[in-house]
Amino acid sequence: MLDILTAVLVTGLTNGALYALATVGLSLIWGSMGMLNMAHGAMLALGGYITFTVVETLGLPLPVAMLAAVAAGALAGMLLYLGIVRSLLKSGGPGFETSVMIATVGIAIALQNALLLVYGGQPLRQPFAISGAVGVGAGVVPLLNIVIVAVAVAVMVAVSVLISRTRMGRAIRATAQNRDAALLMGVPVGRVYLQVLALSGGLAGICGVLVSSITQLTPGLGADPMLKAFIMCVVAGLGNLPGAIAAAFGLAIIEAAVQFGAGARWGFPVLLLLVIAILIWRPAGLFGRAQIRRM
Amino acid sequence: MLTRRSLLRGSAAAGAAGTALLAGLNGARAQAEGDPIPVGAALPMSGIAAADGIEFQNGLTMAVDEINAAGGVLGRPLELHVEDTADMGADLVSQAMQRLIDRYEAPVIINGYNSGTNMVEMDVAADNDVIFCHYNTMISHNNKFKEDPERYYGCFQGDPPEYYYGPGLLTYLNTLIESGQWTPPNRKLALIPSANEYSIVIANAVRDQAAEYGWEISLYETVQFPNNQWGPTLAKLRQDPPAVIAVTHFLPQDLAQFMVQFAPQPMNSLIYMQYGPSLPAFKEIGGDAVKGVLYSTVVGCLPDEFSEAFRSSYRERFGENSSYLTGSQTYDGLWKWALAAAIAGGPGAPFDREQAMKVAASMNRLIYRGVNGICRFDPEGQSAFCYPTQIADASLGMPHQFLQHQDVAADPVMVAPGSYAKAPFMMPPWMS
Numbered sequence: 001m002l003d004i005l006t007a008v009l010v011t012g013l014t015n016g017a018l019y020a021l022a023t024v025g026l027s028l029i030w031g032s033m034g035m036l037n038m039a040h041g042a043m044l045a046l047g048g049y050i051t052f053t054v055v056e057t058l059g060l061p062l063p064v065a066m067l068a069a070v071a072a073g074a075l076a077g078m079l080l081y082l083g084i085v086r087s088l089l090k091s092g093g094p095g096f097e098t099s100v101m102i103a104t105v106g107i108a109i110a111l112q113n114a115l116l117l118v119y120g121g122q123p124l125r126q127p128f129a130i131s132g133a134v135g136v137g138a139g140v141v142p143l144l145n146i147v148i149v150a151v152a153v154a155v156m157v158a159v160s161v162l163i164s165r166t167r168m169g170r171a172i173r174a175t176a177q178n179r180d181a182a183l184l185m186g187v188p189v190g191r192v193y194l195q196v197l198a199l200s201g202g203l204a205g206i207c208g209v210l211v212s213s214i215t216q217l218t219p220g221l222g223a224d225p226m227l228k229a230f231i232m233c234v235v236a237g238l239g240n241l242p243g244a245i246a247a248a249f250g251l252a253i254i255e256a257a258v259q260f261g262a263g264a265r266w267g268f269p270v271l272l273l274l275v276i277a278i279l280i281w282r283p284a285g286l287f288g289r290a291q292i293r294r295m
Numbered sequence: 296m297l298t299r300r301s302l303l304r305g306s307a308a309a310g311a312a313g314t315a316l317l318a319g320l321n322g323a324r325a326q327a328e329g330d331p332i333p334v335g336a337a338l339p340m341s342g343i344a345a346a347d348g349i350e351f352q353n354g355l356t357m358a359v360d361e362i363n364a365a366g367g368v369l370g371r372p373l374e375l376h377v378e379d380t381a382d383m384g385a386d387l388v389s390q391a392m393q394r395l396i397d398r399y400e401a402p403v404i405i406n407g408y409n410s411g412t413n414m415v416e417m418d419v420a421a422d423n424d425v426i427f428c429h430y431n432t433m434i435s436h437n438n439k440f441k442e443d444p445e446r447y448y449g450c451f452q453g454d455p456p457e458y459y460y461g462p463g464l465l466t467y468l469n470t471l472i473e474s475g476q477w478t479p480p481n482r483k484l485a486l487i488p489s490a491n492e493y494s495i496v497i498a499n500a501v502r503d504q505a506a507e508y509g510w511e512i513s514l515y516e517t518v519q520f521p522n523n524q525w526g527p528t529l530a531k532l533r534q535d536p537p538a539v540i541a542v543t544h545f546l547p548q549d550l551a552q553f554m555v556q557f558a559p560q561p562m563n564s565l566i567y568m569q570y571g572p573s574l575p576a577f578k579e580i581g582g583d584a585v586k587g588v589l590y591s592t593v594v595g596c597l598p599d600e601f602s603e604a605f606r607s608s609y610r611e612r613f614g615e616n617s618s619y620l621t622g623s624q625t626y627d628g629l630w631k632w633a634l635a636a637a638i639a640g641g642p643g644a645p646f647d648r649e650q651a652m653k654v655a656a657s658m659n660r661l662i663y664r665g666v667n668g669i670c671r672f673d674p675e676g677q678s679a680f681c682y683p684t685q686i687a688d689a690s691l692g693m694p695h696q697f698l699q700h701q702d703v704a705a706d707p708v709m710v711a712p713g714s715y716a717k718a719p720f721m722m723p724p725w726m727s
Binding site: 003004007008010011014015112113116120121122123124125131132133139140142214215216218219220224256257259260263264265267268 | 341342343345346347348349490516517518519521522523524526527528529530531533534547548549551552555556559560574575576579580582614616617618
């Protein structure tokens with residue numbers, strides 16, 4: 001029995017950590033800008049491939065490669081803001097949410113195909129791979145899963161500290177609460193948006209490294225985490241960071257338990273049924289505000 | 296630069312068995328200088344199957360170059376046109392095929408595989424009277440052909456349907472036991488398909504005939520597609536360890552993850568997979584954990600002397616990480632069509648039913664030894680015959696290849712069928 005519990009918890013916690021990391025990036029942008037970034041999944045893939053290039057082509061150590069993935073993701077986020085989002089914010093008016101969603105779908109397709117052109121279509125092995133396992137009762141826990149959860153939790157704690165304890169975090173929170181009031185208080189809202197997209201991109205970069213370490217490097221590797229992250233965001237209430245993390249872990253463990261108890265194919269359908277039930281019960285999500293608007 | 300003379304000189308080593316025949320058919324038309332013949336291919340060049348789509352295109356490119364160097368088809372060079380089917384499905388694939396016909400007037404379309412199409416490609420080919428050859432590896436091709444053979448006369452599946460994986464596996468397992476190469480701890484077999492038609496048809500074929508071959512299905516667990524977290528499935532397997540775990544899900548990266556997650560706490564079970572382990576990504580991702588994995592494929596470039604030149608040329612041209620096992624499929628498909636079209640007196644054009652029927656008849660008559668083995672079409676379903684499950688004569692069917700990863704630093708070794716085998720079965724390291 002203990003080995004079954006271990007297997008279910010390991011799968012649930014690992015998936016939960018990955019979903020949570022993807023969700024935080026997505027939720028951060030929605031919460032502060034009212035923007036659904038459909039290119040988030042492609043930015044995950046970019047992070048994974050950057051790590052691969054830095055280790056395999058440039059021969060640099062893995063920690064440097066992971067920092068490079070974060071930097072590349074952050075740069076991609078900044079370019080997204082400067083090249084597209086800023087213009088849409090100026091001209092989009094009430095249609096911003098729709099236009100930015102369509103624009104980022106285009107960016108996602110372009111980025112995925114660029115990766116396909118550069119790296120080819122064959123799946124590649126992510127250099128961030130740790131072999132070995134730790135015995136827990138009658139079961140075993142792979143070291144890679146432990147590291148994934150540890151890194152994801154550490155990153156989320158760092159983001160939490162950054163948002164709650166730093167000057168930059170205060171500016172982000174102020175802009176999210178009331179953009180006009182923040183402007184009147186001298187908060188440079190444009191710069192805050194740039195920072196938010198850079199932060200989200202950096203998170204996507206590190207998340208891409210972790211996801212590809214347990215799956216593989218392909219241009220489409222971000223599609224599944226992106227879908228799951230969106231579901232977690234909706235369940236938690238769009239824009240609610242702690243809620244999104246709780247929803248990610250909770251739903252991932254339920255998914256793993258259903259996969260064991262009812263059959264692997266029922267995991268995702270049950271997850272979707274739960275989402276529907278939650279949204280009927282609480283349309284704004286479990287921890288959501290009644291109404292979300294772009295400030 | 297590949298020339299007709301250099302190609303003919305190297306043909307014996309290259310394994311391009313059709314080169315001399317095609318050059319003979321071309322006769323005095325030694326140079327491919329006539330009007331180009333558009334050859335269409337609707338391939339997944341982007342999306343989840345892009346890796347295979349690129350290889351299918353590579354195979355076609357190689358075949359086009361070789362055929363043109365041999366004088367083309369009756370003096371007319373081939374010109375390849377590829378349309379992207381992206382994430383596949385009936386709508387995207389049928390539109391891509393129709394574009395190939397409307398824009399380029401392609402009299403032939405050679406596809407690799409496209410999933411989720413419900414074989415709608417056959418309707419496009421039939422409606423436009425073009426020859427269509429594909430490697431979807433689906434029994435639904437045979438079933439659709441049987442519904443109306445006159446309508447689908449020009450539709451061919453270049454390999455045996457996936458159904459033959461089932462009886463092929465059961466036969467092979469019993470051969471291992473009878474020959475004393477393996478003593479199973481029990482007669483239980485666990486089946487792990489994923490939620491797609493291809494994978495489920497194979498699993499069902501095993502399940503439905505298991506008892507007949509003396510096996511009991513202890514677990515039938517369908518996983519989602521794609522799937523990389525195997526923890527809950529492995530926990531179920533460990534509750535009642537079977538003698539054989541047959542994973543009929545086919546994505547190489549997911550199968551590699553299965554082995555990576557299986558390795559820390561292995562069971563005394565023989566692990567069989569299909570198709571995915573034949574691709575470089577399986578070994579690349581799985582590393583040492585994949586040593587001992589047994590797999591089979593009903594189509595793939597044979598690791599024999601005949602195909603050696605193709606394999607080395609392919610890798611030299613498209614890179615060490617390229618998969619000649621995939622590219623070989625469309626390579627053989629185009630070669631067989633080119634020979635058939637030359638024998639029939641020309642490729643025809645869309646809506647030229649009379650000529651298309653001549654080419655189709657020629658395709659049916661021609662027994663072609665390509666780099667994947669023999670391609671001879673079964674008149675009942677117009678798919679390649681499967682050796683040894685469907686036909687006992689090795690010279691008349693495409694071999695159902697059983698291979699094993701015995702050394703992760705080298706190519707996998709073929710262990711069956713007997714006439715093609717290069718080494719005996721090796722007991723996997725987690726079982727010995």
